Amino acid sequence: MSRSSAIAATTEALAALLRSRIPAYDDALAAGFSVTTRPPDTARKSLAANTKSQLNVFLYQTQANAAWRNLDPPNQVRPGESGIPPLALTLHYMLTAYGDDNGFDDEAMSHRVLGAAMSVLHDNPLIRSDSIPNEFFDTGLAFQFDRLRITPIVLPMDEMSKLWTALQTNYRVSAGYEVSVVLIDSKTPPRSALPVLKRGKLDRGPEVIAGALPALESLRYPRSQQAAQLGEDIAIVGTHLSLADTTVRLTTPRLDTPIVLTPTLGDRPGELKIHVPTLAEDATVMSTWAAGLYTLAVVVQPQDMRARVSNEIPFALAPSIAITTLPAPAVPGTVKITAMSTPRIAAGQRVLLIVGDQQVEQDELPNPGTPPPANVPAADPPPPADATKPSEMHFTVDGLTKNTDGTPRSYTVRLRVDGIDSIPVKFDPSAPPTFDPQQQVKVQ
Secondary structure, eight states: OBOTTHHHHHHHHHHHHHHHHHHHHOGGGSSSOEEEOSOGGGTGGGSSSTTSOEEEEEEEEEEEOGGGTTOOOTTTOOTTOBOOOOEEEEEEEEEEEEOOTTSSOHHHHHHHHHHHHHHHHHHOOEEOGGGSOGGGGGGSGGGOSSOEEEEEEOOOHHHHHHHHHHHTSOOOOEEEEEEEEEEEOOSSOOBOOOOOOOSSGGGOOOOOOOSOOOEEEEEEOGGGOSSBOTTOEEEEEEESOOSTTEEEEEEOTTSSSOEEEOOEEOSSTTOEEEEOOOTTTOTTHHHHOOSEEEEEEEEEOOTTSOOEEOOOEEEEEOOEEEEEEOSSOSSTTOEEEEEEEESOOOTTOOEEEEETTEEEEOOOOOOTTSOOOTTOOOOOOOOOOOTTSOEEEEEEEOOOOOOTTSOOEEEEEEEEETTEEOOOEEEETTEEEEEOGGGEEEEO
16 A cells, blocks of 8 residues: 555656656657656646657546445455545546657657557566566555556547647547556545454354344324324234333433333224323423424334334324413503413424514523613513423414404414424314314404
């Protein structure tokens, strides 16, 4: 493997090979012949006297080598270890020949130079380690895992003409070659895992479990609702579901720990059912639950075996609210509403109050860091919120009006927490569903 200077070392090694071998193929090139590595538009300008025969080796393209892109660094990692693959490059060169400017047949001499260069590369298809110049010995190119192979490439006339047009110089007959592969080490060190002391729990080896993993398809909420409420049962629809060693895990970034529930058999074959407890059933509901969106997964963990987890599907828990309003609004059409949410609202959740079709943000609380006005004593800091009681939120709603005939008008109120709305509907098995009058604001 080698360093980033390996590209320069490869170019110089190729030029040195041509410089040392070409005179042996044509005696006429022994005196004054030179090999340069300049762009073609400045190749002849690089010589003090532009009169002798010359071969220019121009690196015009570098290309990633696909065969090495996903291979581990050779001789650096062992099975079970991971390392960043080396930067593997294929270098594309263009060889351009120039004749003696003082000769009567300049092009004939350039053709002899090109023929000798192609013969050298035909007889020497590899760049050997002893061909690397001494000044590039520390690059590591001479000791890389794969050898440098020289292969002729065919450049179609249209590509050749585009290349010379980009170089902004007159076209000369040239030959294309590629040198592959140049491996440049990554600076990211490989990761070596510790030896394995035991395989699985109690060193019993791999675990083999017969049967397919549980796969979840959907949730079925009561009465075709879009979300569940406290105290309701939710059906889990999927395949390969059973009660044996099974729990249901609810996860949300709003809570520090997942909620784990024990399922029961569903009302339909192959389904499971979970129950969301109420405050009367579980006193920790206020501190362990939060309204909003969860991800639900089924976890199967037999004794002394690794847990198997199903795919995750969304689960929505709607807040249950109680509202109160000020009896006399300060401004006509303006109402101040206090909403109490069960379960509590977690830190960072987005809360909106929807009154009719109007969305209202929470009232801003006074900034505790703002000093009080002059001659006004500083207020005591508010007490910390009680985690055992519902969250209390305050809203100011404008633009509420009576009916056109002057009679009182009722507005249905919903609380939206992270996109999940409370359910303002009163369900009666003996009557059609109606809006809950306890979740309405009446404008007198």
